[in-house]
Amino acid sequence: MSARRLAIRQPEQFALSASAKKEISNWVKKYPKGRQRSALIPALWIAQKDAGGWLPELALRELGDMLDMAYIRVYEVATFYTMFNLEPVGVHFVQMCGTTPCWLRGSDELKVMLERKIGPQRSISADGKLSWLEVECLGSCSNAPMVQISNADGDHYYEDLTAETLEAVLDDLAAGKKPPQGPKNGRFSSEPIGGAMALTTIGTAKRIKSLPNAAAKAKIVDHANDSKPKPAAKKKAAPKKAAAPKKAAAKKPQVIYTDGPTDGAPDDLKLIKGIGPKFEGDLNSKGIYYFRQIGAWKAADIKMVEELIDSIPGRIKRDEWVKQGKALAKGGKPRAMKKAKS
Template sequence: MSVRRLAKTQPDSFAFSKDSEAKVAFWMNKYPEERKASAVIPLLWIAQKQDGWVSEPAMREIAARCAMPYIRVYEVATFYTMFNLEPVGEHLIQVCGTTPCWLRGADGLKAVCEKRIGKKGRGNISADGKFSWEEVECLGACSNAPMVQISNQDGDFYYEDLTPEALEAMLDDLAAGKTVEHGPVTRRHASEPVKAKVPVLEDAALFDGSAAKAAPLPHSARPASKAKPASKARPKAADAKPAAKAKPAAKTPAAKKPAAKKPAVKKKDD
């Protein structure tokens, strides 16, 4: 991951809005007094949703709320790429460029963003301040490729089954302040097939449980087992014969070494 740094231009101060304060109170009350630092990520997210990014004064305010050193908040904000460390457009568009989306036409979506918004990168904001965009890795909607995620104050939503024309129309609506319905632009439900020759899952009985038949669970009704013959009573400990002691293993005689032959003594002649 590349080094992430704060924007050079920072506001003089930061304050949570009235709506944000209600959310902050919820998270601060969720943790015990000695665990206030656990709320650091939710508070960073609330600050970002309020202003569109996390400023340095916002980090200092969050550090004070969570009773933790400022550097610890800085470490969290710079580690997680979901936090914007510089101002972004009102609508941040993340175009998935991983293989499934690329094969289904992600390059066409990127071309639309370059034409309408400009150079990719969170900090590159369109002239009207409405948009910025970037290319990201897989967002997990491969079956509805190609797709984008659009983040703004309303939330973070997926827009799937896109074509360049559909994306351009969406940008027109967002620029005009209109609401754009999220999900597949083909209006299909989830990932259901759109070109199947045989209709599937149209009968409600297939998924509402009414067609299901009661079936015994495995091993729920076992056949009665035959009684085992009574085993012979074992002798009590007092009557039991003591176990015979193991005899020590007989020692095998060591092989005798042949005696060394003494040299023959020559007799002297008389």
């Protein structure tokens, strides 16, 4: 980290505004008596905003007086944290992230453009409207490369930038416009470039609809595609064996609860060894509330449930959820309780 010093050119006069003083005294009140210096960092931030984006030495001294601190202690904090500017900035102050994720995604190109358009770091453009600084990660790495631009309206993030899109933002700001913040490549947030790939409504409904062993009185999530087993598929084999229709009926898509259990109070699924609060919540969210449902699972059901609740494959079988579910449905004691007694 480089040494940071106060600006050589300082204003001859400076005084915090009444509103800034009030805001700082509100922060001071949050700390016990005698500990008012704990409010120094928010006080520096407020003073910086009040002074137009930087901290003149007179502002630091005024804070020292307000917080009953030696001036050198105030200087120490202000010069340590790079969020505090020690020299004047432009009307729109650009902080460009140059940390690895942003660098890998092209921050060097932004840097070249900023140098061309504004000048070297810490300099202010000829019209006084723009200045810039390279900083470390600003916490928006998933939308790299990005900048934070601070002005009288606040601090704004512009993300997923190219040199061209950032330059367009700067032109708009310099022209007095207010370009919308956020990603500049069409993304809404940090979803994949090609669009969201999870939690799409149709896909979710299809998966939930086919969940096994849901209770019979439940509401059906989605009737639209709830096609019954095709007669042609089962009837061809049926003439030879009378049992065929029963098997076909058993393969019907299962229905599940959508708004809670309707067959009485739900069982405490955590009594099944291997099911904790998280798995219980996951199972409930898929319409599984009762021991008898779990006790009736077959191998295919187990496989499907493991996928639905993101369980490690083989875990349900290893922990014998089905066996335990059957026993508990018949009024048996939880496995853990039996062990505790032995």
